[in-house]
Amino acid sequence: MAERITLALKLNIYGHPLGTPFDVFVRLARHAESAGFDAAYVVDHLYLPPERYSGYSWTDPNQPYFLEAWTVLAALAQATHRIRLGPQVSPTTFRHPSMLAKMGATVDLISNGRLVLQLGTGWHKEEHQAYGFPFDERFGTRFEAMLEAVQIVRGLWTTDGPFTFEGEHFQVREAPFYPKPVQKPSPPIWFGGGGRKVRTAIARYGDGWSPAMSLAEGVGVQEYTNTLTEIRSLAESFGRDPASIAAGLLCTTAIHEDRDRAAELASVLHRRVDYRDMSLDEMRRRGLLVWGTPDDCLRAIEGYIAAGARNFTLNFVPFGDPDSALRGMDLYASKVLPRIG
Numbered sequence: 287m288a289e290r291i292t293l294a295l296k297l298n299i300y301g302h303p304l305g306t307p308f309d310v311f312v313r314l315a316r317h318a319e320s321a322g323f324d325a326a327y328v329v330d331h332l333y334l335p336p337e338r339y340s341g342y343s344w345t346d347p348n349q350p351y352f353l354e355a356w357t358v359l360a361a362l363a364q365a366t367h368r369i370r371l372g373p374q375v376s377p378t379t380f381r382h383p384s385m386l387a388k389m390g391a392t393v394d395l396i397s398n399g400r401l402v403l404q405l406g407t408g409w410h411k412e413e414h415q416a417y418g419f420p421f422d423e424r425f426g427t428r429f430e431a432m433l434e435a436v437q438i439v440r441g442l443w444t445t446d447g448p449f450t451f452e453g454e455h456f457q458v459r460e461a462p463f464y465p466k467p468v469q470k471p472s473p474p475i476w477f478g479g480g481g482r483k484v485r486t487a488i489a490r491y492g493d494g495w496s497p498a499m500s501l502a503e504g505v506g507v508q509e510y511t512n513t514l515t516e517i518r519s520l521a522e523s524f525g526r527d528p529a530s531i532a533a534g535l536l537c538t539t540a541i542h543e544d545r546d547r548a549a550e551l552a553s554v555l556h557r558r559v560d561y562r563d564m565s566l567d568e569m570r571r572r573g574l575l576v577w578g579t580p581d582d583c584l585r586a587i588e589g590y591i592a593a594g595a596r597n598f599t600l601n602f603v604p605f606g607d608p609d610s611a612l613r614g615m616d617l618y619a620s621k622v623l624p625r626i627g
Contacts, residue, residue: 311362329374331410497510
């Protein structure tokens, strides 16, 4: 039997008008659940640079709206019943891995086993500096710290008895950890990105891979094919079943039955300095955007399915327009997903 295609909502808890009530996000998550989506994921940032923030929202970048990811996840775990939940992604620079493990286990318990933990190295230096978090500009150092964090989280989740880890970046000594998460042996841990180090980490430790189209270079179909093939080949060299690594993609998308209206929704991306001189069709070709009518979006999605992707997170633009996100979910659920063969 062919592996099922899943849809997840990227529930954007930033980029909204300052007076936006939390009920808006509950409504979006519940709508994703009722529309047949499989998951809802939230960003884990405190703020983003104005030139990046402006590229997704029409709101004032000097007063950026951001909610805290894990607090939101705990609330959504109570407000929903079926969809999987998690950060996309949590940087291991914001929290000690023992705290990430405890927060993750708690959300898994509240949701009765629906957590997906997606982790990253952190990348926005100014964000860390503004809020007082240490930030090492060397990616390799942050990457090694992330690998230690993964081992600590998994160790705390699965060890029956005190857990000890002595690393260069993190230490845990004789730490009892109860209650354990609902999911056994543990909730899945996914990664984004696609660099050589990250590919190796996914192959060795990951349960899933979900790169983001918003990366500066985009995620084209051929690049996706090559990277997924390498990840699964590396996994086999580590003695793992390559098929055990779920293949996902975080898609920036604007969908409408009227193509001109879809273009209007996607036009917010031209506020990003690095996208300013690109047409929407060029963004699509580069793997930066899925946009247009349901037929257009279906063709784009089918290309990635042929490349091996099975789990699509849909990031509807512009942020701060919940009605467009609601309509977009309905169009994907009714006019795209049923036609994927």
